[in-house]
Amino acid sequence: MTLATDTTRPRRMPQSLIAARNIVGFLLRSPTSAFGLFVLAVLILTAIFAPLLATHDPFLQDLQNPLQPPGDGHLFGTDELGRDIYSRLVYGSRISLMIIFLVSIVVGPIGLFVGAISGYFGGWWDTILMRVTDIFLSFPSLILSLAFVAALGPSLNNAIIAISLTAWPPIARLARAETLTFRSAxxxxxxxxxGASSARIIWKSIVPMCLPSVLIRLTLNMATVILTAAGLGFLGLGAKPPTPEWGAMIATGRRYMIDHWWLVTFPGLAILSVSLAFNLLGDGLRDALDPKQMNKR
Amino acid sequence: MKPIAVKDLCMSFGAVQVLHDVSFDVAAGECFGLVGESGSGKSTVLRCMSLLQGQWTGEVSIGGVRVRDMPLNDRCRMVQMVFQDPYGSLHPRHSVATVLSEPLKIHGLDRANERMAQAMIDVGLPVDFLDRFPHQLSGGQRQRVAIARALILEPDVVLLDEPTSALDVSVQAEILNLLSRLRTDKGFTYIMVSHDLSVVDHMCERFAVMQSGRIVEILPREAIPTNAARDPYARELIGASLAYERAV
Known part of the structure; x- marks a missing residue:
């Protein structure tokens, strides 16, 4: 046994930094989650450096050469208004990231809060909150988002609100189930x-225990969020036309799809790779944050 | 040092009554044992006394004040509990420092670092263990942390719910000696649940034998080696324990 050192304060930052480093290290060891992490990194970097990466102005129309095939100055060709599809995809990554980010920061806390309260208090709280959750869960999320967007009016912000409103119930369910396993610990x-108050117990003891599984679920959810956003965009209820949103790009490209495949293929591939990346990353996180792995850290 | 009086404690889970008129008195500074088979209601008595279970009838008073009448903060500084399983009683994501500083923050106590260091010294752990997480500690060290958490609020009464049954024998002895030393140093009154009569013999002046929610007999420590119990169940329990010890 060593004697007391002068540091009696907990060293918090190094501990969490070490944990983060270990999680990233763990993710990089498995090829699938490394792929997910890689695509996510590419997406974020693309969004940040969009003006540098884009070869053309995404809004600039060139009616002289619409529907150009890929190559010849336009990497992925041009759409029906002569806009460069590659540049639009690059700028579209910003919109996708913003949707994911906003939905996640709304949905995560709401789901965690509702689930932890209903699991910890039980009784009436549980009954009321879970029945509300059931009502939201009983609709397919795209249909419910459609209803919300129809009520709120079509725009990107309303699409984000609508997706958030439909995405929290599974998280609340998960947080409640986790809470139920800890509440009698x-x-x-x-x-x-x-003498800790209920709020203190929920915040300090229960939330940290629910957080890993909620984070995993959120990551897996991001794929669904992208698909729902694309679906809303495709139906004309998400981003307004000039905005280079990937789903909206597919929607407008659909009319020319038979003869001009590049209009839908490249946005489709972008949606596919990003949602696949989030799924793989979520799977990897599930392994990395598994409590059984905790002792190895 | 505070005496404890438990009178006519009754408690039901739904239709099933699990405690029937449990009454006993514990003198100030005494260590009182509760023994019995699994499911006899030993731990439930402790959970009722600490108000972790609220739906009971009867009267529990500490130092002449009924626990139900005590304000929450006073009660917390009067009664603390050490749980059976040191692997389940420490939050897996809280460092030892967090475990010990939380009660200090809740009660707004000053000199937090000093108190935390003192608690670590009291339970025989090095002060730099404050940075550790439960998974970096052994079972005995975890139980020491749990004891430190109980005594950092300077309670008068410590309820011990089988504090050594999850530990192996050599560590058991260490923890029991630590608990005895703390009792003489700090003047705690202990109520100790155990199913191990040799632990009770080592720690407690008197003990109650419980069977299906009733106290069948209250005996002094000296009754164990001679099996001086009058109640048939208590005789059987002590006899079985003595036979087991001889066999070992």
């Missing part, structure tokens, strides 16, 4: 014996 009893 001895460390919760110990916290109650120390």
């Amino acid at each position: 001895d460390y919760i009893s110990a916290a109650r014996l120390q």
Whole structure:
């Protein structure tokens, strides 16, 4: 046993940094989640450096040469208004990332909050909150988003709100189930014996325990969010036409699809690779954050 | 040092009554044992006394004040509990420092670092273990942390719910000696649940034998080696324990 050192303060930052480094290391060891991480990194970098990466102005129409095939100055060809598809895809990554980010920061806390409260308190709280959750869960999410967007009016912001409103119930369910497994644990009893308020117990003891599975679920959800956003865009209820949103690009390209395949193929591939990447990353995170792996860290 | 009085404690889970008129008195500074087979209601008595279970009838008072009448913060500084399983009683994502500083923050106690260091010294752990997480500690060290958490609020009464049954024998002895030393140093009153009569013999002045939610007999420690119990169930339990010890 070593004697007391001068550091009695907890060293928090290094601990969480080490954990983050270990998780990334773990993800990179498996090829599938490494691929997910790689695509995500490419997506983020593309969004940040869009003005540098784009070869043309994504809004600039060139009616002299519409529907040009890929190559010849336009990497992925041009659409029906002569706009460069590659540049539009690059700028579209910003919109996709923004949708994912906003939906996640809305959905994660709401789901966690509702689930933790209903799991921890039980009784009436549980009944009321879970029945509300059931109502939201009983609609297919795209249909419910459609209804919300129809009510709120079509725009990107309303699409984000609509997707958020439909994406929280599974997270709440998950957080509740996790909470139920911890609520009778001895460390919760110990916290109650120390006089901790319910809010304190939920925030300090229950939320950290639910967080890994909620993060995994959110990551897996991001694929669905992208697809729903693309679906809404495709139906003309998401981003307004000039905005280079990937789903909206497919929607307008659909009319020329038979003769001009590049109009739908490249946005489709972008949606496919990003949603695949999030799925793979979520799977990898599930392994990386598995409590059984905790002791290895 | 505070005496404890438990009178006519009754408790039901739905239609099933699990405690029937449990009454006993514990003198200030005494260590009182509760023994019995699994499911006899030993731990439930402790959970009722600490108000982790609220739906009971009867009266529990500590130092002459009924626990139900105590404000939450006073009660927390009066009664603390050490749980059976040190692997389940520490939050897996809280460092030792967090475990010990939470109660100090809740009760707004000053000199937090000093108190935390003192608690670590009291339970015989090096102060730099404050940075560790439960998975970096052994079972005995975890139980020491759990004891430190109980005593950092300077309670008068410590409820011990089989504090050594999840530990192996050599560590058991260490923890029991630590608990005895803390009792003499700090003047705690202990109520200790155990199914191991040799632990009770080592720690407690008196003990109650429980069977299906009732106290069948209260005996002094000296009754164990001679099996001086009058109640047939208590005789059987002590006899079985003595026979087991001889066999070992």
